[in-house]
Amino acid sequence: xxxxxxxxxxxxxxxxxxxxxxxxxxxxxxxxxxxxxxxxxxxxxxxxxxxxxxxxxxxxxxxxxxxxxxxxxxxxxxxxxxxxxxxxxxxxxxxxxxxxxxxxxxxxxxxxxxxxxxxxxxxxxxxxxxxxxxxxxxxxxxxxxxxxxxxxxxxxxxxxxxxxxxxxxxxxxxxxxxxxxxxxxxxxxxxxxxxxxxxxxxxxxxxxxxxxxxxxxxxxxxxxxxxxxxxxxxxxxxxxxxxxxxxxxxxxxxxxxxxxxxxxxxxxxxxxxxxxxxxxxxxxxxxxxxxxxxxxxxx
Ligand code: FER
Numbered sequence: 015x016x017x018x019x020x021x022x023x024x025x026x027x028x029x030x031x032x033x034x035x036x037x038x039x040x041x042x043x044x045x046x047x048x049x050x051x052x053x054x055x056x057x058x059x060x061x062x063x064x065x066x067x068x069x070x071x072x073x074x075x076x077x078x079x080x081x082x083x084x085x086x087x088x089x090x091x092x093x094x095x096x097x098x099x100x101x102x103x104x105x106x107x108x109x110x111x112x113x114x115x116x117x118x119x120x121x122x123x124x125x126x127x128x129x130x131x132x133x134x135x136x137x138x139x140x141x142x143x144x145x146x147x148x149x150x151x152x153x154x155x156x157x158x159x160x161x162x163x164x165x166x167x168x169x170x171x172x173x174x175x176x177x178x179x180x181x182x183x184x185x186x187x188x189x190x191x192x193x194x195x196x197x198x199x200x201x202x203x204x205x206x207x208x209x210x211x212x213x214x215x216x217x218x219x220x221x222x223x224x225x226x227x228x229x230x231x232x233x234x235x236x237x238x239x240x241x242x243x244x245x246x247x248x249x250x251x252x253x254x255x256x257x258x259x260x261x262x263x264x265x266x267x268x269x270x271x272x273x274x275x276x277x278x279x280x281x282x283x284x285x286x287x288x289x290x291x292x293x294x295x296x297x298x299x300x301x302x303x304x305x306x307x308x309x310x311x312x313x
Pocket of ligand 1: 094095096097150186187188189213214215
């Protein structure tokens with residue numbers, strides 16, 4: 015009885031909108047260690063003709079364990095940072111290990127993960143001065159390459175569900191800024207948006223999301239997270255504060271750590287479990303009360 019009353023009070027007192035920041039827990043021990051005897055997904059490299067850049071461009075693609083051309087899958091576009099390329103996630107996080115383990119634990123919706131090169135220019139390598147203005151500009155140009163070239167290519171080559179509810183965009187740092195800019199700027203294309211440690215390329219809030227009404231209606235998930243020791247925290251925080259003031263449902267997590275793959279692996283572990291699920295609910299992940307049953311409601 016007491017629990018019910020506390021639960022009810024919590025439901026009324028805290029709402030989805032009136033959320034404070036939440037702390038993102040660390041993934042359980044072993045989440046990123048290869049396990050014996052489980053089914054594995056596959057990583058391959060694709061090459062597509064970019065009309066935007068005018069040459070062939072590469073992306074890595076992870077297909078889940080049990081992948082079948084007879085089924086149709088949603089797609090997560092997973093973007094890298096300023097010092098990386100299409101291989102950065104694979105080198106820094108070994109996402110196939112994290113995802114294979116999550117599939118083995120039946121915690122993920124089957125999905126394809128596409129890891130593109132988000133520096134849309136002829137020489138898209140991370141060599142030389144990655145902060146050079148033309149290289150930084152190319153992270154902006156990637157919006158067109160993604161929408162006009164890569165997504166149509168992926169949707170021709172792979173058995174995918176080609177609708178907004180089946181497309182997610184998430185990324186780290188510059189890729190986090192791109193995910194917010196491109197995701198919120200193209201709600202007709204993406205319904206799931208995630209930014210890990212978003213960089214200064216993140217548009218200022220009003221420019222990022224002028225139509226808050228549309229976002230309130232159409233977003234399935236808006237995730238913003240950042241390490242507590244990351245110097246770029248201000249970009250996540252100002253976005254969160256705007257969304258909060260405008261009552262746009264979103265998740266804002268602060269976690270222990272800096273600007274590195276320890277944080278981004280953790281982010282991928284949690285975010286991937288939310289994607290393409292009918293309900294926002296993940297075991298061990300705190301959510302704002304009123305969104306989904308929290309620990310008090312589950313007892
Ligand atoms: C900057 C600081 C950091 C910047 C970009 C970054 C374009 C990106 C960091 C990353 O992607 O890890 O001033 O300007």
